[in-house]
Amino acid sequence: MASVTTRPPPWRDVRVLRVLLQLLFALGVVAVVTWLFGNLVTNLDQIGLSTDFDFLDQPAGFQILGSDFRASQTVRDAFVVGITNTISVAGIGIVLATLLGVLVGVLSLSSNWLVRKAATIYVETLRNLPPLIVIVFVFSAVILQLPRIQEASEWFGLVIVSNRTIGLTAPAFEGDSAGTYALLLGLGVVAAIAVAVWRTRVHRATGAPHRRVLWGGGVLLVVAVVGWFALGGPLVLDRPQIVGVQIEDGWAMNANYAALLIALVIYTATYIAEIVRGSIQAVDHGQTEAADALALSSFQRLRFVVLPQAFRIAVPPLANQYLNLTKNSSLALAIGFFELTQTTLTIIGNGNPAPQSIAILMAGYLVLSLSIALVTNLVNRRLQLVAR
Amino acid sequence: MRWARANLFNSPLNGVLTVVFGGFLAWAAYRMATFVFVSADWEIVRRNLTLLMVGRFDRDQLWRPWAALLILAVSIGLTAGMVGAAAADVARQRGLPVAKGSLRSAPRRFWPLILLIVVLVAFTRTVAPTFLILGVLVAGGVAVVAGQRVPARLRRFGWIVFVLGFVGAIVVLWAGGGVPWDGWGGLHLNIFIAFAGIILAFPLGLLVALARRSSLPVVRVVSVVYIEFFRGVPLISLLIMAQLMIGFLLPPSMDPPSLVVRALIAIVIFESAYIAEIVRGGLQAVPRGQVEAAQALGMSQFSIARRIVLPQALRAVIPAMVGQFISLFQDTTLLYAISLFDVLTVSDTTTSQDAFVGRGLQAVVLPCVAFLFWAVSYSMSRESRRLETRLGVGVR
Numbered sequence: 001m002a003s004v005t006t007r008p009p010p011w012r013d014v015r016v017l018r019v020l021l022q023l024l025f026a027l028g029v030v031a032v033v034t035w036l037f038g039n040l041v042t043n044l045d046q047i048g049l050s051t052d053f054d055f056l057d058q059p060a061g062f063q064i065l066g067s068d069f070r071a072s073q074t075v076r077d078a079f080v081v082g083i084t085n086t087i088s089v090a091g092i093g094i095v096l097a098t099l100l101g102v103l104v105g106v107l108s109l110s111s112n113w114l115v116r117k118a119a120t121i122y123v124e125t126l127r128n129l130p131p132l133i134v135i136v137f138v139f140s141a142v143i144l145q146l147p148r149i150q151e152a153s154e155w156f157g158l159v160i161v162s163n164r165t166i167g168l169t170a171p172a173f174e175g176d177s178a179g180t181y182a183l184l185l186g187l188g189v190v191a192a193i194a195v196a197v198w199r200t201r202v203h204r205a206t207g208a209p210h211r212r213v214l215w216g217g218g219v220l221l222v223v224a225v226v227g228w229f230a231l232g233g234p235l236v237l238d239r240p241q242i243v244g245v246q247i248e249d250g251w252a253m254n255a256n257y258a259a260l261l262i263a264l265v266i267y268t269a270t271y272i273a274e275i276v277r278g279s280i281q282a283v284d285h286g287q288t289e290a291a292d293a294l295a296l297s298s299f300q301r302l303r304f305v306v307l308p309q310a311f312r313i314a315v316p317p318l319a320n321q322y323l324n325l326t327k328n329s330s331l332a333l334a335i336g337f338f339e340l341t342q343t344t345l346t347i348i349g350n351g352n353p354a355p356q357s358i359a360i361l362m363a364g365y366l367v368l369s370l371s372i373a374l375v376t377n378l379v380n381r382r383l384q385l386v387a388r
Numbered sequence: 389m390r391w392a393r394a395n396l397f398n399s400p401l402n403g404v405l406t407v408v409f410g411g412f413l414a415w416a417a418y419r420m421a422t423f424v425f426v427s428a429d430w431e432i433v434r435r436n437l438t439l440l441m442v443g444r445f446d447r448d449q450l451w452r453p454w455a456a457l458l459i460l461a462v463s464i465g466l467t468a469g470m471v472g473a474a475a476a477d478v479a480r481q482r483g484l485p486v487a488k489g490s491l492r493s494a495p496r497r498f499w500p501l502i503l504l505i506v507v508l509v510a511f512t513r514t515v516a517p518t519f520l521i522l523g524v525l526v527a528g529g530v531a532v533v534a535g536q537r538v539p540a541r542l543r544r545f546g547w548i549v550f551v552l553g554f555v556g557a558i559v560v561l562w563a564g565g566g567v568p569w570d571g572w573g574g575l576h577l578n579i580f581i582a583f584a585g586i587i588l589a590f591p592l593g594l595l596v597a598l599a600r601r602s603s604l605p606v607v608r609v610v611s612v613v614y615i616e617f618f619r620g621v622p623l624i625s626l627l628i629m630a631q632l633m634i635g636f637l638l639p640p641s642m643d644p645p646s647l648v649v650r651a652l653i654a655i656v657i658f659e660s661a662y663i664a665e666i667v668r669g670g671l672q673a674v675p676r677g678q679v680e681a682a683q684a685l686g687m688s689q690f691s692i693a694r695r696i697v698l699p700q701a702l703r704a705v706i707p708a709m710v711g712q713f714i715s716l717f718q719d720t721t722l723l724y725a726i727s728l729f730d731v732l733t734v735s736d737t738t739t740s741q742d743a744f745v746g747r748g749l750q751a752v753v754l755p756c757v758a759f760l761f762w763a764v765s766y767s768m769s770r771e772s773r774r775l776e777t778r779l780g781v782g783v784r
Binding site: 021026036039042043044046113114129130131137140141144331355 | 405604754761
């Protein structure tokens, strides 16, 4: 008898069943989404709200504290201000939180008992608090209790602290040749990178020490200093000063911006400190011993053996914390800083349609989250390739 | 002396660091002590303690929150006892030394919670709450011991005890002339939302996680989109969406649900995405050999999932679930941003009462609320770390 491969009947054929199941599932999902969307359109029609995005071109009708935004500008511009503020807080916050977090993480591994304890107390206290409470506390119990602007305290003329604005000294371009100097600095950075790449090649070819940081930094420094003198000092330290009830010049931060930034930084830094500590401890002890056996100095051991491996472990969880910080910036809603969420709510409050505004709000955060995820994935992949 | 030399002054740099940090810590401790015992006026907390705890709950019905608290304490105690005993068994099988938890080790393990209770009692103005708190504590402690004595084969029903207890607490609060959840507030609302959120989000998250591991591409894609979308947006934007749009998404004939329910829907959807990722981690941690062995025994797809994979996966995710619960509990403060009457909102309103307005008393109330969250979160995260070592999560 010849063996005949017979197909089972369709209702028992796994291939058919798989397709059928997926079709059913897809149909179910589509049905639910259509139902919700249909309800949305019906409801909006009933109360006479528009379902398009024309409202973006209407005047916003509200002002935004601490920016040049005027009520006559369009809703679209308001969204742009909101997302710019979110990016500003998230960007600066990520840099500062990383610096503080790495510092605390390293301190918590110190051989000094007191330093270790201090770092642990800091981490365990703030990590277990709701971020919203941290933000509200920093705003209402710290920043708002600062002296009023009329009796603002100045520290060495470099910092002005008041409960309304905090002014920091910041570098600023000044004078006619400012643009030229900025361009020159950009070229300097390019040149520095080129030199660093060249040194890396030399190192690969001959084995001579590359010293690329020294070379690249040197080139940049020379360009910056020579250019500064040649162009007559176009970059100055801009000191804040009080004009009436405003702080002008320098880097003037509004009270709620400062509160949000400080709160996010000190909160996220605790998580980063834990990641840094964990990753350094996760590096195999044999590596340290091997470095000692090779008579590397303790700096060399850290720089060439421990940190590169710890960094590799730390990147994915760090990326997670950067995402969290960005999303937590939406908590500024509670203290009235006009980042994306607060701006969207104000826009809705001014009679613009909620569904579209919320769609823009969510799209904004999704784009931010996905771009952070993209960048860190790239970094991660590069590091992993080096690994093995 | 020798200890100080070895740990504080073993190098010149460390000597300097010790002096600098010691000075700073001493200064901070001094400032804090003077704030707590001298300069802070705690009257605002003392007078508003009930408001902070249960919001505007009908003052004649206060026995209901107490009864609910008792039921919750007993059911949580039972569940914790069962999970703890199961974890100790696992640790014993793995050859770890298992120190028996005793009454003497309790202060070291739970000092933040004990401190919290002492602080709360210090704020009360009558004697009754002290005894009631003590009663709840004793009942909870007895429940833990009872939970540990439950026969091993019944332990896997531990979560049912907890869910039943939670439902029972709601019934006690609401049924027969009680207060429906729209009238709840204060810490009580935070706890309710946190428990309800995790209980409802877990099954949903489990389904999404299974969908993500499905061999059917369409199912997998839908699940990935769901997870990535809800993890990519902040919870607050979902809460806003729930407040403003759930009414729009339902047919005009249906009445939109109340504010509390809307917030709960947003939280459940948000949490389920995170729980799905946690459960997926647990599913991936089950060695392939387990599934292959089950297949070799001729078990069906369903009973492999039900009897082999899920029990191991779910046991491995308990610590991570505790962590997720902590972050959910902290996230319930976001109800403040959508003006529900949660504990943070209450603390904000107290500072505008006639007697206290304009005195900058946020600096007094907020630390109290913060301490509450801190004590609960810190002790829970310590317990979950302990559980993690016992269950050997991440150790092969």
